[in-house]
Amino acid sequence: MLNIDTDKEALMLFKSSVSFNPPNPLSTWAQSSSPCNWTGVVCNNNKPGQRVVGLNLSGFGLHGSISPHISDLSFLQSLELQNKFFTGPIPDEIGNLSRLRLLNTSFNLIQDLLPPKLSQLSSLETLDLMSNRITGKVPEQLGHRGAIPSDLGRLRKLTELDITINNLTGPVPPSIYNLTSLVRLAVASSLLSGEIPYDIRTAHNFLGGTVTPGLGNLPFLRMNNTGFNNIVSSGHNGLSFLSSLINSTKLTYLAIDCNLLEGVIPDSIGNLSNVILKLYMGGNRIYGEIPTSVGRLSSLTLLNLSSNSLSGEIPPQIGELQELQMLGLGKNRLSGVIPNALGNLRKLNDVDLSGNFLFAYIPSSFRDFENLLSMDLSNNRLNGSIPEEFLLNLASLSTVLNLSNNYLRGLLPKEIKVLENVVIIDLSNNLLSGDVPILIKNCKSLEALFMAHNRFSGPIPSTLEQLKGLEVLDLSSNQLSGSIPDELQNLKALKC
DSSP: OOSHHHHHHHHHHHHHTEEOOSSOTTTTOOTTSOGGGSTTEEEOSOTTSOOEEEEEOTTSOOEEEOOGGGGGOTTOOEEEOOSSEEEEOOOGGGGGOTTOOEEEOOSSEEOSOOOGGGGGOTTOOEEEOOSSOOEEEOOGGGTOSSSOOTTTOTTTTOOEEEOOSSEEEEEOOHHHHTOTTOOEEEOOSSEEESOOOSEEEOOSSOOOSBOOTTGGGOTTOOEEEOOSSOOBOOSTTTTTHHHHGGGOTTOOEEEOOSSBOEEEOOGGGGGSOTTOOEEEOOSSEEEEOOOGGGGGOTTOSEEEOOSSEEEEEOOGGGGGOTTOOEEEOOSSEEEEEOOGGGGGOTTOOEEEOOSSEEEEOOOGGGGGOSSOOEEEOOSSEEEEOOOHHHHHTTTTOOSEEEOOSSEEEEEOOGGGGGOOSOSEEEOOSSEEEEOOOGGGGGOTTOSEEEOOSSEEEEOOOGGGGGOTTOOEEEOOSSEEOSOOOGGGGGOTTOOO
């Protein structure tokens, strides 16, 4: 039966396998005392059933090999043996430590192959083997061949893997790149070969530092998703790394959004892969103008540059992206008129130009949209009237029409009736006047209608009671007259 006594015996056998220079760093390790009182040993607090859960002998100047009896410490969670002179192999028996979370043997003289049984350490979170003399190939078992099973995946808790500065050869198994828990992978300064994986997916972590160098050496890269991290670049040329991706001719997906990237979009962005489909760059500190060369990315279905500090005009060349389905340029400092060329984007289903300094009219070419599901032109300086033909061709809208916080004037066309599937209409904070159209009753899917802070006059139409799913109705700060129709009491979903 394994207990604190067997832990003591395992540690004494470990002690017998090492040597040291005076003064003796393991002088407290004596048969007459509890191992819980020994230097470098950590026990749990489960008295009387105490067990050794941690062993930290880093920097003790120990010489020798790692005893296979270490595997008898069955409750061990942390093993730190770095900065010593351990030689020989990592014993295969170490794979029996099913509770081990941290294994650090960095900066030693460990040799031979990595034991395949490392893959049995199902609780392991950190594996640091940096700066040794480990040889051979990286065991395929470290990441379990193929996809990691959702119910058992080997090393599925591993967050850090460092095997830099060793003598490892051959490729890094692709399965290691599929460890979805992995936050830090360091394999530099070895003799590794083979291809970097087709996909890089490290999004939604806390990764910092600068953009990984060497991106230009990934000709087979198909996906680079490093969005939602803390990756930093600075200065005018902070996005120059994009030029290095020109060599990745198979790239279809690039996401660097929501980081701390600064700089101007290089003109070379137009030389990215001609099969790139999605480009996410929003939520950074990108400034300057959108280069006209972006119009050369002919396969692009999604372009998101929102929430940056981009300025200048929207380049008409974006209208050449015939496959584009989502265009996100909101929350920037773009100015000028909305180019008529955007009307050429017949496949567009989501357009967001909100939060800029765009002025003049809603382009007449917007009547050519055929598949639009969501449109947000809010918080700009648009003026003029809402064109009738513009609304007539928005029958496909099924989520949002937001024209709020502009300078739109004139009547609200009765063609608003075609928006039968839209969920939210926001026309607030404009200069719209005239009656609230009775035919708004046809917008049967409406859940929210915002028309506040305009110049609407006349009565509130009782036909609004036909909008059975309406939850929010805001007609405040207008010039409406008469009483609130009793029929509105039938709107059971309406929130007070």
